[in-house]
Amino acid sequence: MSLRDHNLSAYSNRFDAYTELRLQRNANLRISLLNGDVVANAKSADSGVSARVFREGVWGFASRAEIEADAVTRTLADAGRNAALLARHAARPDVTLPTARAKHAADFTTRKPRATQTQMIDFLRAIDDRIAQRYPALKSRSVTLADLDMEKRLFTSDQSDGYSNTTRSLILIRLVTTNARGQPVELGHSYGGRGQFEDVFKSPSDLDAQIDALYAHLVKKADAVAPRAGVHDVILDSELAGILAHEAIGHTTEADLVQEGSVAGDFLGQMVASPLITMVDFANTHLGETLPVPVYVDDEGVESRDTVLIENGVLKNFMHNKESAGLFGVPATGNARAYQFFDEPLIRMRNTAILPGTDKLERMIASIEDGYYLMWPSNGQADSTSEFMFGVTLGYEIKHGQLGRAITDTTIAGVAFDMLKTVTMVSDEMSWSCAGMCGKKQIIPVGMGGPSIKCRIHIGGE
Amino acid sequence: MTGRQFATRALDAVLARGFDKARVVVTDSEHHELGAEFGHLNLLRTNHNTSVSLLGIVADKQGSVSINKCTDDALTTAIDDLWQVSQGARPDPAHEIAEAQPTKEFSAGPSEPDQGAMVTRLQEFLDHCRTAYPTLRMGQAIVSFTQRKSSFLNSNGVAFTSRRGNYHTSFMFTAKDGKDTSSFSYTGATLSSLDAPLASSGDADTLMRQTTEQVRTRKGAKFVGDLILTPHCLDDFLGFLTGNIADPAMIAKTSIYYGKLGETVAAPGLNFASHPQDLIGGYFLTGDGYPAANTKLVDKGVLRSYLLSLYGARKLSLRGLTPQGAVVWSRPVMSHLRK
Numbered sequence: 001m002s003l004r005d006h007n008l009s010a011y012s013n014r015f016d017a018y019t020e021l022r023l024q025r026n027a028n029l030r031i032s033l034l035n036g037d038v039v040a041n042a043k044s045a046d047s048g049v050s051a052r053v054f055r056e057g058v059w060g061f062a063s064r065a066e067i068e069a070d071a072v073t074r075t076l077a078d079a080g081r082n083a084a085l086l087a088r089h090a091a092r093p094d095v096t097l098p099t100a101r102a103k104h105a106a107d108f109t110t111r112k113p114r115a116t117q118t119q120m121i122d123f124l125r126a127i128d129d130r131i132a133q134r135y136p137a138l139k140s141r142s143v144t145l146a147d148l149d150m151e152k153r154l155f156t157s158d159q160s161d162g163y164s165n166t167t168r169s170l171i172l173i174r175l176v177t178t179n180a181r182g183q184p185v186e187l188g189h190s191y192g193g194r195g196q197f198e199d200v201f202k203s204p205s206d207l208d209a210q211i212d213a214l215y216a217h218l219v220k221k222a223d224a225v226a227p228r229a230g231v232h233d234v235i236l237d238s239e240l241a242g243i244l245a246h247e248a249i250g251h252t253t254e255a256d257l258v259q260e261g262s263v264a265g266d267f268l269g270q271m272v273a274s275p276l277i278t279m280v281d282f283a284n285t286h287l288g289e290t291l292p293v294p295v296y297v298d299d300e301g302v303e304s305r306d307t308v309l310i311e312n313g314v315l316k317n318f319m320h321n322k323e324s325a326g327l328f329g330v331p332a333t334g335n336a337r338a339y340q341f342f343d344e345p346l347i348r349m350r351n352t353a354i355l356p357g358t359d360k361l362e363r364m365i366a367s368i369e370d371g372y373y374l375m376w377p378s379n380g381q382a383d384s385t386s387e388f389m390f391g392v393t394l395g396y397e398i399k400h401g402q403l404g405r406a407i408t409d410t411t412i413a414g415v416a417f418d419m420l421k422t423v424t425m426v427s428d429e430m431s432w433s434c435a436g437m438c439g440k441k442q443i444i445p446v447g448m449g450g451p452s453i454k455c456r457i458h459i460g461g462e
Numbered sequence: 463m464t465g466r467q468f469a470t471r472a473l474d475a476v477l478a479r480g481f482d483k484a485r486v487v488v489t490d491s492e493h494h495e496l497g498a499e500f501g502h503l504n505l506l507r508t509n510h511n512t513s514v515s516l517l518g519i520v521a522d523k524q525g526s527v528s529i530n531k532c533t534d535d536a537l538t539t540a541i542d543d544l545w546q547v548s549q550g551a552r553p554d555p556a557h558e559i560a561e562a563q564p565t566k567e568f569s570a571g572p573s574e575p576d577q578g579a580m581v582t583r584l585q586e587f588l589d590h591c592r593t594a595y596p597t598l599r600m601g602q603a604i605v606s607f608t609q610r611k612s613s614f615l616n617s618n619g620v621a622f623t624s625r626r627g628n629y630h631t632s633f634m635f636t637a638k639d640g641k642d643t644s645s646f647s648y649t650g651a652t653l654s655s656l657d658a659p660l661a662s663s664g665d666a667d668t669l670m671r672q673t674t675e676q677v678r679t680r681k682g683a684k685f686v687g688d689l690i691l692t693p694h695c696l697d698d699f700l701g702f703l704t705g706n707i708a709d710p711a712m713i714a715k716t717s718i719y720y721g722k723l724g725e726t727v728a729a730p731g732l733n734f735a736s737h738p739q740d741l742i743g744g745y746f747l748t749g750d751g752y753p754a755a756n757t758k759l760v761d762k763g764v765l766r767s768y769l770l771s772l773y774g775a776r777k778l779s780l781r782g783l784t785p786q787g788a789v790v791w792s793r794p795v796m797s798h799l800r801k
Contacts, residue, residue: 034714038551039773043543044528048511061507065530082506086496089581090503117525117550125552140714176716184716259500260601261636263643342493342509383645384636441602 004105004163006067008155014076015157017083018054018097020300021076022154023047023067024341029147029197031121033128035140038121048341051079057092059083063342097322100332102303104296105163106284109149112198120145120197124171126204127211131175135215139184140176145169147197148445150339152299160301166293168193168445169200170435173211179222187218187393189376190435194292217394220406227395227407229461233371234412235364235454238431240392242448243377245279246352246438248388248416253309253317254335254347255324262384263417264315272315273420279310281319282351282447283334291351292434292447295334299345304334309352313420321347339442346440351447357426364425364454366401372459373398374412386416411460425454465490466623468532469613472514472541477617479541481518481548483559485616485751488532489513494575495606500599501588503581518544522553556776560751562619568746571627571654575607579656580629587660594661595674597639601646604632605660614751622753624746629653631660637674644676652743665694700734707759707767709774719765727765734760736769 003023011021025047032040049072050063060083064071115123128143135141147169154162174188191207192200201207236244251257252264259265264272273279280286283304284294295304300322308316318328324347325332336345365373373396380390390412397404432449463471469488476484490512497505514537517526525547529540584605591600609627614620631651637644651664661667691699703719711717719727728734738744738754745754750772758766770780 034710037554037556037713037777038524039709039713041524041547041551042526042528043547046511046528046530048530058503059505061505063509063511065511078508082508086503086506089585092502092504117547119550121550121552140716142710142714176714184718186716256499256601259599260634260646261599261638261643266641342511344505344507385643385645387645 003067003151003153004107006153008153009161011072011076012155012157014073016080017157019076019079019157020052020154020345021072021156022050022152022299022338022341024050024153024338025149025151026340027147027149029120030144031117031124032142032144033124034142036125036128036132040144041117041121043117046340049075050338050341050343051076052344053079053083054097055080055083056087057095058086058090059344060086061344095323096326098326098332099158100300100302100322101158101160102297102301103161104303106294106296107163107165108167108195108294109165110196110198115198123201123204127171127173127207130204130208131173131211135175137177138175139178142172142174144172145197146172149196150445154297154299154301156301158301160297162297162301164296166194166445167196168292168434169195169197171201171207172435173207173214175215175218177218177222185218185222185224187214187221189214190433193432193434194290194294217406220396221394221408224406224408225397226462227372227397227410227459229459231456231458233368233398233454234457234459235361235368235371235373235398235452236457237373237375237452238427238429238450239433240374240377240390241354241453242352242433242450243380244388244390244416245354245450246349246446246448247380247382247390248386249279249309249420250281250349250352251382251440252384252386253315253319254349255318255320255328256347257384258318259324259327260384263386264318267315267417268318270315271313271421272417273310273313274423275313276357276423276426277310277313277420278308278355280353280355281307281309281333281335281349282353284350286351286353291449292432293350293445295337295350298334298336299338300332300336302332302334302336304350307333307335319347319349321345337444339444343442346442348440348444349438349446351432351449353430353432353449354426354451354453356428356430356451359425359427359454361427361429361452364427364452365398365403367425367454368398369400371398372396372407373403378409382416387414388416389413408462410462413458413460419455419457422456423453427451427453463532465532465611466613468514469615472516472537473615473617475537475541476516476518476544479518479545481520483519483617485517485559485614487513487515487612487614489610489612491608491610493606493608494577494580495604496577496580496584498584498588498600498603500601501592503584503588514540516540516544517559518548519557519559520548522555522557523548523551524554524557525551556773558772558776559616559618560620560772563752565621566753568622568624569626571609571742572607572629573609573625573627575629576656580605580607583656583660590659590661591635591670595637595670597637597674597677598670599636599638601634601636602632603634604630605656606630606632614747616751620751622747622751626746628743629656631663631666633666635670635673637677639677642677644673647673652741654742703734703760704769707765708769709771712768712770713774713777719768722765723768725765726763728760728763730763732760732763733758
């Protein structure tokens with residue numbers, strides 16, 4: 001039975017304060033081949049009900065692993081009791097929530113017959129076999145399928161009514177070779193995005209060109225040179241620019257982190273970037289295209305709307321939930337999201353991107369006499385000050401306007417609001433990804449996108 | 463029906479479906495959380511959850527399925543899924559379950575939260591932060607209590623039950639003085655009681671003081687020389703070691719530590735051990751179903767053990783070198799590792 005078929009409004013007679021009632025089911029699938037062996041072959045499903053009640057300025061929350069009527073009723077009662085108990089100790093009647101009413105249903109599950117586990121393993125094996133046959137010199141190879149379906153049904157005392165089934169299917173490929181000194185050199189990338197396996201991956205051969213490109217990069221990386229430490233002119237490719245925008249700028253503009261002291265709190269209305277930079281946290285759609293993590297009604301029942309964070313270099317807005325919107329005196333933006341049924345909604349990004357400009361990537365590279373083209377990130381971190389540090393797993397020298405040798409794994413670091421002021425060119429194309437999870441008390445999928453940008457940045461060197 | 467009874471029923475049902483070997487873990491958990499944001503108590507949360515993890519091996523083909531329901535209907539569906547998942551796999555004789563061991567019950571920590579103490583201690587902590595560190599902005603401060611009761615059964619006759627209850631703290635903070643802002647910082651601790659003030663737990667006071675001292679920082683000149691890494695920083699470095707002595711890198715033989723048991727891999731001053739038995743936040747069993755043992759990983763710079771699962775050890779034909787410490791089955795998580 002789909003969660004969509006549950007009539008949550010039937011419980012509204014039990015709401016005696018502001019209440020959110022949510023049913024949720026998360027389903028994960030993971031299959032992993034390591035050098036041809038199936039080393040992971042697992043499915044999991046977690047579902048349950050949660051209720052959150054706001055009373056006298058404080059929240060009570062409760063959840064259970066069942067979704068039957070009795071469990072829903074008891075969970076509502078527990079949440080109400082928790083709110084009342086906390087209000088006795090810490091009531092803040094001055095804290096109020098704006099009212100919001102929205103209704104939407106979105107279902108991104110496939111209409112095709114579901115693939116069996118055998119079919120999915122065979123699909124991965126076809127990819128793996130081709131890699132093994134075509135590139136026998138590889139020291140190691142892994143092919144992993146990771147699927148996540150998040151189905152949610154929400155009803156609030158404001159009469160908001162939301163249903164969503166947001167899906168993601170990714171294939172991650174990691175190749176390892178050795179360099180002339182016998183040291184392992186690895187490179188990995190993920191492919192896929194929104195949708196279920198059947199819709200995202202049609203044929204194993206669809207990935208051939210991308211895997212060939214991955215291997216070509218790896219071969220060049222095996223002969224890589226260490227970049228020179230210091231500040232250089234660089235092109236950040238879209239993937240790297242996207243994660244930098246998310247981590248180093250996006251988080252500083254989440255209203256809860258602004259309240260905590262993020263430097264962005266002092267910059268509203270000020271120039272924080274080159275006029276070439278416009279950055280938006282999109283709710284669900286851009287240029288008529290559904291984005292990787294579409295949110296139509298958030299987990300507080302607020303209609304999600306695009307939030308312009310930076311417009312032509314000026315910091316314009318923060319991302320809000322109901323409580324922060326009430327405090328800041330602005331409309332809620334629909335950014336309140338929870339990962340599991342037992343999680344409370346937090347202010348989270350959805351699909352965050354720097355918008356494309358007018359420059360051609362080739363001309364951007366040609367404009368650099370001595371610098372670097374940085375393509376893929378690994379993990380990294382950012383700070384309330386917008387300071388950041390990211391690993392770079394793939395990059396190339398730029399010499400006299402031409403791409404040169406690959407560079408070894410390195411790091412980039414800086415202050416994002418300073419770095420963005422050095423942007424002098426923004427490419428005219430844009431790409432999206434949603435391979436990772438964003439962490440902030442809870443993990444959650446996010447979309448990141450953007451063009452390539454030319455800027456000056458500090459490279460960590462060897 | 464108790465968790466142990468459901469685990470027994472589930473194990474029988476998995477074997478009846480046709481699996482050669484099976485493993486079932488049923489865990490009931492309850493979580494009580496009191497949270498504050500920006501210095502004010504604002505959330506009281508209670509969660510109840512269940513986890514039923516099924517692993518089956520048939521003709522050397524393995525699959526696993528996890529659900530969070532303890533009902534017969536859910537179990538039937540999960541076992542059908544498990545069969546389908548396993549049929550899709552390829553035979554691999556390295557798949558195995560733990561051999562028979564004496565039945566044992568484990569228990570540690572309180573069995574229910576002291577909610578009054580949670581409120582008192584967290585409010586006391588917030589008051590302390592305001593008084594002791596006026597420039598500190600406490601974003602999220604949480605004290606929680608979690609209890610997990612698990613039953614671990616396999617078809618070789620392994621039967622363990624365990625219960626562990628702990629308090630946890632989590633604090634995230636920044637210091638701000640005028641327009642100058644420090645970095646985010648965070649810390650937390652796992653506690654068996656709330657007898658002491660939360661600020662004195664772990665390194666909370668140290669990190670909060672340091673954060674208020676780092677509102678105004680200055681760039682140093684380029685530096686090459688000796689460094690002192692604090693324990694917080696060292697964790698990140700040790701992650702490289704633990705990642706490279708564990709299954710994927712070892713099985714693929716791409717680890718720089720492959721074949722280096724007994725060899726010097728670090729400075730002689732470095733000792734690195736896994737202590738799941740001693741720490742309040744430790745664990746009783748490895749993922750495969752062996753009682754977790756304290757283990758020296760690096761002893762005076764010499765690599766003494768890998769961190770392999772049973773599958774990894776069999777894949778590398780390293781099985782049988784225990785109990786001398788050459789191979790361990792445990793898979794510790796970083797918070798349980800000691801420097």
